[in-house]
Amino acid sequence: MRRASARLVLLATTLLLVTTACTQLVPGRPTAGESVTRGTVDPSFIRGTDGGPIDQLAATALTDIDAFWEEAFPQTFAKQWKPLEGGIYSVDTTDSSAKPPPCTEKASDVEGNAFYCPSADAIAWDRAALLPVLKDSYGDAAVVIVLAHEMGHAVQNRMGITPEAERRQPQRFPTILTEAMADCFAGAFVKWVNDGKSEHLDIGSDTLDSALGALITFRDPVGTSANDQSAHGNAFDRVSAFQDGYQQGVKFCAAMTVENRAFTQEAFTTADDRERGGNLPFDEMLEFITPDLNDYYESLSTQAGKTWADPKATPTEEEPDCSGDQGPVAYCPADKAVEFEVKADLPELHAEIGDYATGVLLASRYALAAMQAMGVELEGEEAATTALCLAGAYTREVFVRQKGFGLSPGDLDEAVRVLLAYDYAARDATGSAALDPGFKRVDVFRGGVMEGTKACGLA
Structure with a gap:
């Protein structure tokens, strides 16, 4: 990014x-x-x-x-x-x-x-x-x-x-x-x-x-x-x-x-972005994307007439277990917190696939926070689908904006790669329901990218 x-x-x-x-x-x-x-x-x-x-x-x-x-x-x-x-x-x-x-x-x-x-x-x-x-x-x-x-x-x-x-x-x-x-x-x-x-x-x-x-x-x-x-x-x-x-x-x-x-294909627009291959270091990615996710989902919640409170962004040294097995990033409904593991799996995905692999996982867990704020069910395949679709809608917002925090060439490809290889971004808030296969995950995500929240059943 x-x-x-x-x-x-x-x-x-x-x-x-x-x-x-x-x-x-x-x-x-x-x-x-x-x-x-x-x-x-x-x-x-x-x-x-x-x-x-x-x-x-x-x-x-x-x-x-x-x-x-x-x-x-x-x-x-x-x-x-x-x-x-x-x-x-x-x-x-x-x-x-x-x-x-x-x-x-x-x-x-x-x-x-x-x-x-x-x-x-x-x-x-x-x-x-x-x-x-x-x-x-x-x-x-x-x-x-x-x-x-x-x-x-x-x-x-x-x-x-x-x-x-x-x-x-x-x-x-x-x-x-x-x-x-x-x-x-x-x-x-x-x-x-x-x-x-x-x-x-x-x-x-x-x-x-x-x-x-x-x-x-x-x-x-x-x-x-x-x-x-x-x-x-x-x-x-x-x-x-x-x-x-x-x-x-x-x-x-x-x-x-x-x-x-x-x-969606585009060339690099700055020498710095080209030199980095379009990727921010792991720590910088967390620093930039967390407030941006808060701003985006606060806007969605406000449009729905609901009150948004920024989830507590909590780094952990082991995979989060606050609410079932959601992978290296999890939303904890009871604590209204997003926990993310910063020692092994998440930084390894970041290094292997790219910074927007981290971005998609975080966007889907922040989506669960927004769903809770809007009174939307957090458990089951439908909830997992909505969270992933909202991650796509957020991606659309970041992609089309004219200034500020935006996508680099390759970020959408990184999203496809992580969604094909892992179901983390398509798990519900308990980790017990997930979308399979990867073909379906990519389809749900790109629906959000191409159509915004309309594709997710939200106005």
């Missing part, structure tokens, strides 16, 4: 779609994943295949992705789906003699990458240094999602979002928008699989966290400007697009425009 300004914006930029560097790895927090196949498909139709397990998984995924679009494309666009005309390519980038796929000059151009080539209507991937890494870190679901995303670009080509159209109307089709649309299409496909309509794939709710973990891996480096011509989106924006597709479907994705799609 920082003491500076930030805004939620609707982008209208002058970017060009860059399809030949579509999926590239950026280090993220691995999330264990499981197999999602119910039998595999012969990969012999893949050009350059070695017939091995990675290409078997890819062939299985692409077979069902194609079946999905055979159904969804006519329903959405009133036209028949046309399978890829230029073929599908698997490239061993460790083999100097390997033939290059379309849109490249040599096999090494594909290293660590997967892409859709619009001029050839073809998809290619690195069999050596991309798909195996994804599978090992996140499970089969990550490979499926990458390929569903790339097929999403083929869908765009059939919609008329071609390189020629982008050159004629660059402000209408910025890269960050077309990437969000492809993420959205991938989400719609995964929902179709989750509904049991896929012949070979089984991606249940318990594997969705793995899917989001993979998207985090593909985020832009922190501090990348949304106006960068290669910008693909931060983790928050990419996860949002995927979840929108999962919940709203293909028609929603196809209707995305620069006028109706909100993005």
